[in-house]
Amino acid sequence: MSFGPFLLLAVMESLVTAATLALTAVGLSLVFGTMRVVNVAHGEFFMLGAVLAWFVTGWVGGPEWIGFVAALALAPLGVAAVATLADRLVLKRLSYEPEATIVATIGLLYILQQAALTFYGPEARPVEPPFNFRIQFPWFGYSGYKLFVIFAAVAVLLAVWWGLTRSKAGLVMRATQVDRDTARAFGINVDRVYAGVFALGAALAAIAAVLIVPIQQAHYLMGGEPLLLAFITVIVGGLGSLRGTVIAALVIGLSDGLIAFFYSPTLAKILATLLVALVLVFRPQGLFGAKT
Amino acid sequence: MKKELLVPSRRSVLKGMGAGIVASAFPGYTWAQSSASIKLGFQLHRTGIGAAYGRWYERTAQAALKVVNDAGGINGRPVEILFEDDATDPKRGAEVVEKLANDGCDLIFGPLFSHVVIGSAPRAGELKIPYLVCSEGYHVASGMLNRWTLQPGITDVRSQVSSMAPWVAANLGKKVTMVYPDYAFGYDHRDFFTEAIKAQGGEVIAQIAIPPTETTFTRYLPQIPAETEVLYHVMVGPAVLTFVKELGDFYGSGARPQIFGFIDSLEAVDTASPGLEFLEGTYFWEAMNRVKQDGQSEAETAYRAAVGVDDNGASVTDAADVSTYSHMFSVWETLHTIKAGMEAAGYQSTADRQKFVEALEAMTTMAEGPGNPQGDKVFNGKTHQVFGHQNISQVTGGKMMRVHRTSIEDGQYPDAVDYTTMSF
Numbered sequence: 001m002s003f004g005p006f007l008l009l010a011v012m013e014s015l016v017t018a019a020t021l022a023l024t025a026v027g028l029s030l031v032f033g034t035m036r037v038v039n040v041a042h043g044e045f046f047m048l049g050a051v052l053a054w055f056v057t058g059w060v061g062g063p064e065w066i067g068f069v070a071a072l073a074l075a076p077l078g079v080a081a082v083a084t085l086a087d088r089l090v091l092k093r094l095s096y097e098p099e100a101t102i103v104a105t106i107g108l109l110y111i112l113q114q115a116a117l118t119f120y121g122p123e124a125r126p127v128e129p130p131f132n133f134r135i136q137f138p139w140f141g142y143s144g145y146k147l148f149v150i151f152a153a154v155a156v157l158l159a160v161w162w163g164l165t166r167s168k169a170g171l172v173m174r175a176t177q178v179d180r181d182t183a184r185a186f187g188i189n190v191d192r193v194y195a196g197v198f199a200l201g202a203a204l205a206a207i208a209a210v211l212i213v214p215i216q217q218a219h220y221l222m223g224g225e226p227l228l229l230a231f232i233t234v235i236v237g238g239l240g241s242l243r244g245t246v247i248a249a250l251v252i253g254l255s256d257g258l259i260a261f262f263y264s265p266t267l268a269k270i271l272a273t274l275l276v277a278l279v280l281v282f283r284p285q286g287l288f289g290a291k292t
Numbered sequence: 293m294k295k296e297l298l299v300p301s302r303r304s305v306l307k308g309m310g311a312g313i314v315a316s317a318f319p320g321y322t323w324a325q326s327s328a329s330i331k332l333g334f335q336l337h338r339t340g341i342g343a344a345y346g347r348w349y350e351r352t353a354q355a356a357l358k359v360v361n362d363a364g365g366i367n368g369r370p371v372e373i374l375f376e377d378d379a380t381d382p383k384r385g386a387e388v389v390e391k392l393a394n395d396g397c398d399l400i401f402g403p404l405f406s407h408v409v410i411g412s413a414p415r416a417g418e419l420k421i422p423y424l425v426c427s428e429g430y431h432v433a434s435g436m437l438n439r440w441t442l443q444p445g446i447t448d449v450r451s452q453v454s455s456m457a458p459w460v461a462a463n464l465g466k467k468v469t470m471v472y473p474d475y476a477f478g479y480d481h482r483d484f485f486t487e488a489i490k491a492q493g494g495e496v497i498a499q500i501a502i503p504p505t506e507t508t509f510t511r512y513l514p515q516i517p518a519e520t521e522v523l524y525h526v527m528v529g530p531a532v533l534t535f536v537k538e539l540g541d542f543y544g545s546g547a548r549p550q551i552f553g554f555i556d557s558l559e560a561v562d563t564a565s566p567g568l569e570f571l572e573g574t575y576f577w578e579a580m581n582r583v584k585q586d587g588q589s590e591a592e593t594a595y596r597a598a599v600g601v602d603d604n605g606a607s608v609t610d611a612a613d614v615s616t617y618s619h620m621f622s623v624w625e626t627l628h629t630i631k632a633g634m635e636a637a638g639y640q641s642t643a644d645r646q647k648f649v650e651a652l653e654a655m656t657t658m659a660e661g662p663g664n665p666q667g668d669k670v671f672n673g674k675t676h677q678v679f680g681h682q683n684i685s686q687v688t689g690g691k692m693m694r695v696h697r698t699s700i701e702d703g704q705y706p707d708a709v710d711y712t713t714m715s716f
Contacts, residue, residue: 126565141543219530
């Protein structure tokens with residue numbers, strides 16, 4: 001394959017990676033920014049979204065697109081409910097202590113993973129894409145659904161951005177992020193904000209998973225890689241900075257994809273991890289994070 | 293003294309209870325061995341990347357166990373199987389071998405994934421427990437393992453690919469690009485197919501190794517050179533369906549080379565899945581034809597019914613639950629070989645383990661029949677490896693139909709080891 005088409009394919013593949021990565025990482029970043037909780041179980045919320053999507057599509061039946069739309073609506077809700085429960089039962093009782101919550105979310109990671117293994121099983125199961133449309137370029141064919149994933153992710157990110165900057169809920173959230181005590185003094189129910197943010201972060205991971213599951217397959221161990229990449233993205237972009245996270249997701253998704261295409265996937269991971277190390281040494285607050 | 297006899301002291305009661313607990317904890321030692329059941333350990337890939345195989349290996353083992361027990365067991369003794377999950381993980385595999393040995397199993401069988409086998413076999417050798425693998429890897433016949441490790445139920449990859457190469461070169465093309473998993477099993481394919489196609493005047497022009505945990509494959513596909521005449525693919529793990537789908541998207545409706553795959557790329561996957569239409573007309577190696585063929589043997593009909601597989605190769609209770617038909621027969625055949633070996637050795641207890649291995653090494657031919665539904669086989673006692681027939685199928689109307697069956701001689705190669713000269 002000559003260089004031009006090769007590059008085109010590489011860019012399209014990388015954009016799919018970047019799009020889902022941005023969704024997952026924004027969820028992680030929101031939770032950290034507002035609650036100062038490093039959620040190690042974030043990847044498992046992703047996995048849970050994919051697994052629920054499989055259950056929902058199987059349960060709804062009918063044409064593929066109906067099951068997919070139902071999954072896109074119900075799976076994030078289900079995951080958000082689990083996250084709210086985890087927040088109420090665990091994180092709140094630990095008073096959101098940073099060290100304690102890390103350990104608690106590690107525990108949550110194992111609980112969710114083993115629960116999926118028990119109730120869903122060890123198999124990788126496919127979810128049908130809502131449509132099977134293939135774009136035929138002169139040099140290769142490409143799944144139309146993958147392009148849809150990019151647009152859907154952009155739409156969700158725009159909605160999140162609008163919600164944070166234009167809505168009252170967003171205002172309350174940002175107030176809590178800036179200063180929890182002052183927000184409380186102004187009558188903001190911080191506990192409810194925290195529960196909401198934790199649920200929203202988990203739901204974003206779940207949306208990413210529902211979008212990706214027709215391309216990959218739902219599997220109980222699928223949460224590991226998105227978690228690693230999301231952490232890398234959030235650290236590079238600056239913990240708590242939405243704009244930084246999205247830009248970092250784009251940079252890391254594209255570079256990861258392109259390096260994996262032209263050299264090797266292992267080299268891509270090595271370079272991404274090296275980037276994190278460099279950022280931590282020279283700009284610990286991240287590329288776009290504010291100094292605290 | 294008298295008083296003590298009538299009213300036992302606290303100490304004597306405790307002693308008595310202790311003895312009772314000890315006795316009940318080791319029932320095996322209080323009964324005669326001969327009537328006790330034979331305990332077979334099964335190292336099972338119930339979770340991890342081999343889970344789809346593990347599900348069917350367990351079902352096949354249960355079905356074979358029922359058949360053997362219904363026919364009177366082994367040496368007149370009932371047989372039981374202890375399943376232990378190794379998570380398809382080599383480190384865990386060695387621990388599972390240890391655990392099953394400690395549980396008093398007479399032998400261990402059943403693992404498939406080559407990295408697990410290679411990681412576990414040394415421990416079986418140290419514990420001096422027979423270890424019968426169902427793994428296809430060349431590691432048994434290569435001499436890499438030990439006298440306690442045998443593969444009597446499935447032909448190894450070196451033999452499989454050697455018997456495929458002449459047909460591929462004669463019917464599909466001579467310039468081959470290989471896509472294979474980046475670990476031991478994949479290297480067997482790479483090394484021996486490359487060698488075998490060269491002997492046919494062909495050439496492997498590109499070798500693309502993919503990590504077995506990879507979840508997306510499109511990035512590897514542009515590495516396939518345009519002048520490729522035959523694309524040879526063999527993939528494993530939970531993402532195999534993604535691999536074939538992305539391959540289909542990549543070639544789309546444009547020109548594509550001939551495609552020859554090992555069924556591993558589609559084990560436990562329905563060939564009629566949406567997105568796999570491009571497979572129509574492509575070829576697969578199958579050890580045993582998933583779809584019922586004309587003239588299916590009586591033994592295979594009975595086997596299919598016993599393991600609960602329908603004429604399309606899926607579970608009789610769930611048409612979406614497709615079997616690993618080209619691999620799982622090895623569990624059935626291995627259990628029947630265990631029966632034959634134990635009876636030949638007059639196996640009584642774990643003290644006879646060595647006699648059992650020697651009895652297997654003395655085996656030469658296995659006739660097609662209820663115990664060997666995949667076909668007749670030749671066992672090489674020196675290399676501990678069995679050799680059987682292989683099939684090439686073409687996808688026709690969404691179903692894999694046999695177009696060629698190799699002879700056992702097609703897959704023979706010179707011995708690389710003589711395990712019988714090694715000490716136990």
